[in-house]
Amino acid sequence: MGITRRDFIKNSSILTTAFVVGFNIPIKGKAAAILKNNILEPNAFVQIDKDNSITFILGQAEMGQGAYSGLAQCIADELDAKWDEIVFKAAPVAPVYNKPGSTIMITGGSGTIRYHQENVRKVGAVIRLMLKKAAAKRWKVSLSDISTKDSYVTNTKTNEKFAYGDLVDDIQKMKLPNDVKLKNPKEYRLMGKPLKRHPIEVQEKITGKGIFGIDVRLENQKYAALIHPQVFGAKIKSYDDSVAKTMAGVLKIKQLPNNTIAVIAEHWWQAKQAVDTIVVQWDTGEFVKTSTADLKKEYRSYFEKDIHSMRKDGDTKKAIHNASHVVEAEYYFPFLAHAPMEPINCTVYHDKDKALLVVGSQMQNLSRDKCAQILEIEPQKIEYHNTYLGSSFGRRGAVNFDFIIDASYVAKNEPWPVMTLWTREDDIKMANYRPMAVSRAKMAVDNDGNITAFESDIVNQSITQGTIFEKFMFKNGIDKTQREGLENHPYKVTSHNLRAFCPQSPIPVLWLRSVGHTISAPIVENIIDQAAVASKIDPMDFRIKNLQDARFINLLKNVAKQSNWYKREKNSGYGVAIAKSFGSIVAYVVKVKLKEKDFKVEKVWCAVDCGYSFNPLNVENQIISSVNFTLGYVKYAEITIKDGAAEQNNFYDYNVARISDAPDSINVEIINSGEKIGGIGEPGVPPMFAAVINALYDVTGKRYTSFPIKLG
Amino acid sequence: MNYIIINNKKIELNNVSEDTPVLWVLRDHLNLTGTKFGCGVGMCGACTVLVDGVATRGCQTLLSEVKEKKITTIENSEDKEMNILRMHWKEEDVAQCGYCQPGQIMNATGLLKENSKPSEEDILDAMDGNICRCGTYNRIKTAIFKASKDI
Numbered sequence: 001m002g003i004t005r006r007d008f009i010k011n012s013s014i015l016t017t018a019f020v021v022g023f024n025i026p027i028k029g030k031a032a033a034i035l036k037n038n039i040l041e042p043n044a045f046v047q048i049d050k051d052n053s054i055t056f057i058l059g060q061a062e063m064g065q066g067a068y069s070g071l072a073q074c075i076a077d078e079l080d081a082k083w084d085e086i087v088f089k090a091a092p093v094a095p096v097y098n099k100p101g102s103t104i105m106i107t108g109g110s111g112t113i114r115y116h117q118e119n120v121r122k123v124g125a126v127i128r129l130m131l132k133k134a135a136a137k138r139w140k141v142s143l144s145d146i147s148t149k150d151s152y153v154t155n156t157k158t159n160e161k162f163a164y165g166d167l168v169d170d171i172q173k174m175k176l177p178n179d180v181k182l183k184n185p186k187e188y189r190l191m192g193k194p195l196k197r198h199p200i201e202v203q204e205k206i207t208g209k210g211i212f213g214i215d216v217r218l219e220n221q222k223y224a225a226l227i228h229p230q231v232f233g234a235k236i237k238s239y240d241d242s243v244a245k246t247m248a249g250v251l252k253i254k255q256l257p258n259n260t261i262a263v264i265a266e267h268w269w270q271a272k273q274a275v276d277t278i279v280v281q282w283d284t285g286e287f288v289k290t291s292t293a294d295l296k297k298e299y300r301s302y303f304e305k306d307i308h309s310m311r312k313d314g315d316t317k318k319a320i321h322n323a324s325h326v327v328e329a330e331y332y333f334p335f336l337a338h339a340p341m342e343p344i345n346c347t348v349y350h351d352k353d354k355a356l357l358v359v360g361s362q363m364q365n366l367s368r369d370k371c372a373q374i375l376e377i378e379p380q381k382i383e384y385h386n387t388y389l390g391s392s393f394g395r396r397g398a399v400n401f402d403f404i405i406d407a408s409y410v411a412k413n414e415p416w417p418v419m420t421l422w423t424r425e426d427d428i429k430m431a432n433y434r435p436m437a438v439s440r441a442k443m444a445v446d447n448d449g450n451i452t453a454f455e456s457d458i459v460n461q462s463i464t465q466g467t468i469f470e471k472f473m474f475k476n477g478i479d480k481t482q483r484e485g486l487e488n489h490p491y492k493v494t495s496h497n498l499r500a501f502c503p504q505s506p507i508p509v510l511w512l513r514s515v516g517h518t519i520s521a522p523i524v525e526n527i528i529d530q531a532a533v534a535s536k537i538d539p540m541d542f543r544i545k546n547l548q549d550a551r552f553i554n555l556l557k558n559v560a561k562q563s564n565w566y567k568r569e570k571n572s573g574y575g576v577a578i579a580k581s582f583g584s585i586v587a588y589v590v591k592v593k594l595k596e597k598d599f600k601v602e603k604v605w606c607a608v609d610c611g612y613s614f615n616p617l618n619v620e621n622q623i624i625s626s627v628n629f630t631l632g633y634v635k636y637a638e639i640t641i642k643d644g645a646a647e648q649n650n651f652y653d654y655n656v657a658r659i660s661d662a663p664d665s666i667n668v669e670i671i672n673s674g675e676k677i678g679g680i681g682e683p684g685v686p687p688m689f690a691a692v693i694n695a696l697y698d699v700t701g702k703r704y705t706s707f708p709i710k711l712g
Numbered sequence: 713m714n715y716i717i718i719n720n721k722k723i724e725l726n727n728v729s730e731d732t733p734v735l736w737v738l739r740d741h742l743n744l745t746g747t748k749f750g751c752g753v754g755m756c757g758a759c760t761v762l763v764d765g766v767a768t769r770g771c772q773t774l775l776s777e778v779k780e781k782k783i784t785t786i787e788n789s790e791d792k793e794m795n796i797l798r799m800h801w802k803e804e805d806v807a808q809c810g811y812c813q814p815g816q817i818m819n820a821t822g823l824l825k826e827n828s829k830p831s832e833e834d835i836l837d838a839m840d841g842n843i844c845r846c847g848t849y850n851r852i853k854t855a856i857f858k859a860s861k862d863i
């Protein structure tokens with residue numbers, strides 16, 4: 001490439017240096033492939049240097065959820081490595097980091113711990129066993145005379161020690177043992193403990209030294225600002241850049257093949273100022289006539305049509321006819337922007353048949369492949385670096401790769417590395433929204449308070465249709481994200497008629513933290529609440545009566561106790577909700593107070609069952625995060641469409657939760673049920689929506705079923 | 713000659729247009745990338761620095777307005793209030809993605825310099841302009857409150 005990598009990365013502690021010693025630890029299913037091709041994939045997860053420094057190479061993206069620290073906790077425990085001293089590095093693109101059983105590197109579905117803990121623990125355990133064997137050989141003692149702790153091996157008879165680094169040469173020659181055992185919970189030193197984030201990560205984040213995508217600084221790097229279409233699907237007719245061309249620092253102005261104009265300049269602020277002077281003539285197409293009201297009307301019209309069946313069992317018509325109580329409601333969920341804290345960016349250096357790609361992405365290999373496709377080079381010729389992600393919530397795992405495409409077109413055939421940086425407005429207006437949904441639900445209850453029918457229609461755009469995920473996630477006209485939480489709700493119900501439809505529009509939609517559950521949990525948990533009230537049964541008791549899984553019932557009893565549910569304070573609203581998503585169950589009771597035309601969620605009581613909590617403190621932190629994150633969507637955020645474009649621009653008209661919205665207290669209890677391990681980044685979000693609307697009913701007597709909630 | 717004082721170091725800036733926001737002077741001209749871009753319109757606080765000890769939005773302040781003034785950024789390792797806050801930030805395990813945290817810490821530093829014993833209401837008032845999309849607000853509140861006890 002003419003310049004070495006060290007020259008490229010001037011400002012980065014996580015992207016530097018070559019490896020000193022590497023181990024290839026083939027994991028399930030990979031060993032055979034690796035041996036067959038006779039390639040040792042480098043440094044899969046752990047690197048031990050001779051000076052006893054230990055580096056973990058992690059394929060999961062760190063975007064706030066604690067992926068690095070959480071995986072490190074697992075490896076370090078099995079390896080008996082000294083916690084404070086281990087270092088992390090983001091993995092390059094390699095199949096060994098793929099989600100087990102898939103061909104993609106992906107951080108999503110709250111999957112870091114649940115999909116990867118076992119494999120990374122095995123790596124730690126294998127290396128520890130090898131170190132013990134190497135030491136036993138040197139000391140000529142049996143394995144039972146060897147112990148390990150804090151990156152040292154000790155001869156328990158003589159108290160002699162080897163640093164792990166001293167044994168690197170020995171273990172490199174060794175065959176991988178196949179008699180490795182993972183620790184049992186009694187032997188855990190780190191796992192299951194409420195460890196704070198790893199101190200090195202924390203230090204980087206409180207001193208401004210952590211490198212996010214936006215902080216990448218390469219030799220001779222330039223910056224690009226863009227003009228995107230405002231009306232979805234609009235095309236550029238012509239543009240006038242006569243002023244921009246003359247402005248200080250401007251190096252190049254170009255139209256990209258995706259109806260975007262880019263200004264490349266020495267500094268981003270110069271590019272941005274130049275962009276603001278460019279006048280574009282757009283061909284806005286048909287969609288310019290569309291507004292949110294039109295979409296709502298269109299969506300609703302599908303209720304009357306023969307749409308796709310998601311679940312049909314029993315005879316709902318008959319059950320409704322014979323019911324003691326029937327409740328029904330219509331729901332509106334707006335388009336939502338993720339608005340990750342760090343504006344979207346991506347840096348590309350295209351050098352003939354090679355390239356460098358530096359970005360914070362939730363899908364590394366697919367991002368790399370998309371960049372390669374646009375640069376028209378081999379994916380393997382791209383050197384890929386993942387940075388910290390300044391939060392994401394799904395945005396940096398865009399199925400249409402919008403920001404990778406922009407940055408790749410910008411840098412294509414240019415002589416410099418270019419960082420393409422979007423404004424906040426670019427992000428809010430570029431879509432990739434949580435799909436807008438219109439839904440209706442009906443529930444019937446018999447004389448004894450048993451649920452006899454559940455009908456629901458859900459209409460929203462498909463996230464996966466037409467993308468590479470279509471073949472796994474879109475079937476019979478229904479998107480998997482419409483099904484989740486709805487067709488497999490936890491209640492005993494004797495008949496179902498659940499239907500779905502996916503309309504189409506030029507607005508790109510995408511998974512937002514908790515995805516389909518952000519829609520299904522409010523529907524299920526609100527209609528249940530209405531059914532309880534109609535049946536004159538306490539909403540807590542009604543749920544418990546109609547649930548079948550003991551794990552759910554346990555959690556409800558837990559939050560009932562925590563919140564003193566049966567002795568609720570007057571003049572406040574209390575709401576309960578529970579939902580399972582991403583393998584974990586979360587229950588809430590929230591207490592809401594009305595304040596003039598506004599309301600405040602004052603207290604939150606939460607119970608979580610994620611099977612086994614590897615780090616209770618991080619579970620608590622993720623619940624706090626989920627609560628505050630959701631409150632912004634409950635109270636403020638909504639993308640509306642007018643004249644074919646998003647009406648919102650930035651945090652002044654697309655509001656999110658602020659510190660004054662945070663509840664006074666959020667109490668979290670964790671139940672280790674010993675069931676299959678679930679995730680924690682997302683499961684706290686879905687039931688929060690429902691708990692708040694149920695609490696508002698409790699205090700106002702009004703059912704709020706349109707988000708965001710506007711009182712009055 | 714144009715100069716500003718950043719973290720107690722005098723920095724000459726002769727080739728930077730005076731109407732460049734301080735945020736971009738720091739990030740793109742001086743390579744001090746700890747100060748973050750979040751919204752560019754004064755609505756998120758990610759770009760907060762101290763100008764003569766007062767919390768100020770870097771995206772809304774032009775270079776011409778800070779000439780010869782003292783700017784403190786998150787890279788500063790000597791400021792007393794900042795270091796006490798950092799200690800409690802660690803203690804409370806505040807940071808998640810970390811992107812907003814430089815702005816949060818700088819804004820809290822400005823608050824404690826002005827009012828070393830803030831009430832809960834003072835904290836909410838002062839910090840309401842700083843968005844954290846990871847929702848670490850409850851931890852931030854506690855960290856600031858505890859830091860104020862140590863000052």
Ligand code: FES
Nearest residue numbers: 750751752757771
């Ligand atoms: S970037 Fe300055 S307040 Fe948001």
Ligand code: FES
Nearest residue numbers: 809810844845846
């Ligand atoms: S820690 Fe992620 S935005 Fe605040």
